[in-house]
Amino acid sequence: MNIEEYIASGKLELYVAGVLSKEENLQIHNDAEQHPELKKEIEAIEASILALSKSASPKLDSNMFTAIKRRLNLEDNTKVVQLPKQKSGWATYTGWAAAVVLSAGMLWMYNQNKDLESKIEVVSQEKIDLESKIDNANNSLIETQDLLNTIRDKNIDVVALGGQAVSPESYAKAYWNKKEQKVFIDAKGLPEPPDGFVYQVWSLKLNPLTPTSLGLLEDFKGDENKIFALANANNSEAFGITLEPAGGSESPTLEQLYTLGVAASS
Template sequence: MEAQEYIESGILELYVYGLLSEKENIEITELAKNNADVNQEIISIEKAIIALSSSFAPFHSVANFEKIKARLELKHGKVVEMKPTSNWSQYVGWAASVVLLLGLGYQTLQLTKTKDAISTVGNEKNKIERNYAYLGQQNKEMQKSLNIVRDIKNTGVTLGGQTVSPTSYAKVYWNKETKTTYIDAKGLPAPPKGMVYQVWSLKLSPVLTPTSIGLLDNFEGNSQKIFAVSQTDSAEAFGITLEPAGGSPTPTMEQLYTLGKV
C-alpha cells in the first residue's frame, strides 16, 4: 500500500487510537519513520484528538469517517471492545509535554515573584538612602545650631513678646569680636503669606536708631529656625518686626513681635 493510500484509508486514525494489531502498529511506525507525509498526518491526527477529543470529524473527510466506522463495526450499533494501544510512547510524550508546560509555568511564576522582590528591595534601598541623606542634613543643621548656642564667645540676647504677639519670643547670638549674628526664631509663629520677619539692631540713645540686619527668609523651610543675618557692629537692643515681603526701610512698630536689650 502506498503512503497516500495509508493516509486516505483511515488506518492512521486507528493507529493513533491504538486499535491496530501489533504487526500493523510496527508497520505504520516504520512507515512514519521513512515517510514525512505519513508522519505529518499522524501528528495532525494526534493534535486533533488533543484539541477536540469529543470529535475528530472536522479534521477528516466523510469518506474517511465512514471507513473508520466500518472498521470499528459501529454502523449497526455494535460495541467494540477497545484493546490497549501498544504505541504507549505517544501518551508518554503527551504526559511529558503537560509536565513540561506546568514546569515552565511554575518557573515563570517564580521568576515574576523574584523580579517583584528585587524591585521592592530596590525601592526600599532608595527610600533608605533618601532618609539617610535627609537625616544627615538634619544632623549637620542641629550640630551647627548646637555650636552656635555653646560658643562662649556669643552673647545671648533674649527677645520677649510684644503687644501684637505676647507669646512670641526669640534669641539673638551675637559674637562681638567677629560681629557674626544668628537669630533663633523658634518662638515666632509662621508669618502670613506675603509677609516676612525683619531683624533690627537698635541704638537706644541719644535717639532710637534702628538698623536692618536681615530678613528671616524661607521661614517654613528652615526646620531649626536658626538664621544667619548680617554682621552687627554695635547694638544696644534687638527687635523683630513683621514686614511686607522684601522688607521695609524702617520698622513697622505696630508689628513689633519681639524686643530685647543687650
C-alpha cells in the same frame, strides 16, 4: 473575579494537563461552570492539544505513496512491508503537558524573581533614606554644638527682646558677637508667621531712630530650633523684629513690631 488575570495565570493549562490537585481541579471546574469565558478558554486549550497531537503523527495517503514509487522507479509488484501503525499521540500530549508545567514553573520563578528585585529595591531605598537621616542628624548635631560654643563665648552679648503691643506674649533673644560681626536670633518665642509674611530683624540706632535690616528669618516653619544666624557689622544700640510681607521691606513696619530689646552697651 478578573477573568483576564485568571486566564493569564496559566492555571487553566495546568488544569487541562491534569497536574493540579483535586481541590484545585474542582475549584476551576466550578469557576468554569459559572463563567462561560473560562469554559470557552478551557475548550480552546483542549482543542489546541488535540490538534497538536494529531499533527505530531502525520499519515501517508495512497496517492503520495504511488508518487514516491514512481520517483524511485519501483515496480508495481514491489513488496511493501507494512510498518506497524504508530500509537495515538498521547506521548506528544504528555510532552506538551510537561512543557506547560515547565512554562508555568518558569513563569512562577520569573514573578518570584521580579518580586524579590522589587523588595531589594525598596530595602535599598530605605537604606539610602536612613543614611540620609543619619547624615542630617550628624550635621544637625555639629551645628548645635557650634551654636552652643558660640553663645557660650565670653565675648557674646545677650539681648533680651520683649513682646510689643501687637503681640505682648512674644519674646526672643539676640546673641551678638561683635568680634565676629554675627548675631544669632533665638525666635522660639515668636508665633508662626501667616502665609505671605516673614519676620525681619533690624539693627537700631536710637537717637535718631535709624533702622538697618539684618535679614529675614527664612523657613521659619521648617526650622525646628528657631535659631537663625545673621551678619551684623553695625554698632547696634538695639534689635527689633517686625512682621513684613514676603521678601521683606526696606524700612520696618512699626505697627507690626513684635519684639524689641536694647543692647547693654548703649
